[in-house]
Amino acid sequence: MSLFGFLTAIGDTLWEYGTLLTVLFVVACAISAYRSWKKEQLRNEWNAAGKDVVVLHTLGRGYTCPHISPFGLKLETYLRMAGYKIQIDEKAPMSSKGKTPWITLNGVDMTDSQLIIEHLSANNKNFSSHLSDKERAIANAFQVMVDEHLYWGLVRYRYLTDPHIRAMELTSVYPSWIKYMFPLMRHMLRKALHAQGLGRHSDAEVMGIMRKDIESISTYLGEKPFLMGDEPCEVDCAIFGELGHLLWNAPDSPYFTMVTEEFPNLQQYCLRMKDKFWPDWEEILDKPLSKEPH
Incomplete structure (x- = not known):
């Protein structure tokens, strides 16, 4: 090949790469512009919700x-x-x-x-203002326990211990393609649980740890209507968030049995919170086309 032919070939190659890079740049700009437009549309929709x-x-x-x-x-x-x-x-x-x-x-x-x-x-409204300093400290300890500890036990059961993620299939809708992402999701959750600590223990050990948390809530609640007394406060939202998922979103799990049979005052507690703040509970649930899992 002559020098001229060699330089021509290099020039053609660079032109092709340059054209490809230009196309990729234009596509990237179009995607970015669409995302910005979509974000602006959503922002306008949220702002139109009304004051407060x-x-x-x-x-x-x-x-x-x-x-x-x-x-x-x-x-x-x-x-x-x-x-x-x-x-x-x-x-x-x-x-x-x-x-x-x-x-x-x-x-x-x-x-x-x-x-x-x-x-x-x-x-706005502080529903814990009537609590003493000691009671607020207790409420804070329970909130941290359920949000940072009990939650991870639930995550471990739903996505790692439960081999077919049956609880997720029975309780919520998700796109069919999500199933193909489960191995990656499980890998990420396994790493997160290992870093958090619960992932370093056996299923039996984790169950024992979870039982202590659940029993602690049951013992402190006793026969009171709500965790801190006769009226609900902020900590009840955290407690209800986690116990509610053990009761309604963890079918066939040992934790469902704990809440309903071993510590039945917790089931009654959840039903009180549901009746008080969620009168439309059944109406707003997503309705599956079939009761069978995906």
């Missing part, structure tokens, strides 16, 4: 529980307790921090269920 209306961004309703996330159940229970008007949004369930649920209120985004509750309690 909470737009609750969540994963959606389930077949047996209004939220397929314990933290969604926790947060909406508080919003109902506080008397907020609520607009559910399932189009953008994940916040900028990668957490769900989150809210938009009067154009301001807030994330993390506990931080949201604390912020709204400080600026």
Whole structure:
């Protein structure tokens, strides 16, 4: 090949690569522009909800529980307790921090269920103001226990211990393609549980740890209507969020048996919270086309 031919071939190759890169750049810009437009449309939709209306961004309703996330159940229970008007949004369930649920209120985004509750309690209704310092400390300890400990035990059961993820299939809707993502999801959750600590123990050891948590709640609740006394407060939202999922979203699990048979006062507690704040519970559940799992 002559020098001219060699240089011509290189030039043609560079031109082809340049054309390809240009096409890829244009496509990337188009995707970015579409995402920006879509985000702006959603923002306009959320802002149109009205003053003091909470737009609750969540994963959606389930077949047996209004939220397929314990933290969604926790947060909406508080919003109902506080008397907020609520607009559910399932189009953008994940916040900028990668957490769900989150809210938009009067154009301001807030994330993390506990931080949201604390912020709204400080600026609207505080249902724990009547508690003594000692009682508030106890309530805080129970909230941390269920959100940071009991929750991970539930996660382990639903996505790792349960080999066919039957609880998820029986209680919530999800796209059929999600099944192909389960191996990756399980790998990520296994790593997260190992880092958290519960992933380092056997199923029997984890069950014993979970039983202690559940028994502690049952013992402290006793015969009281709500955890801290005659009236519900913020901590009840966290307790209900987790126990509600053990009761309604963990069929056939040993934890369902604990709540319904070993510590029946917890089942009655959940039913009281449901009756008090969720009179429309059955109406808003997602209705499966079939009772059979996917």
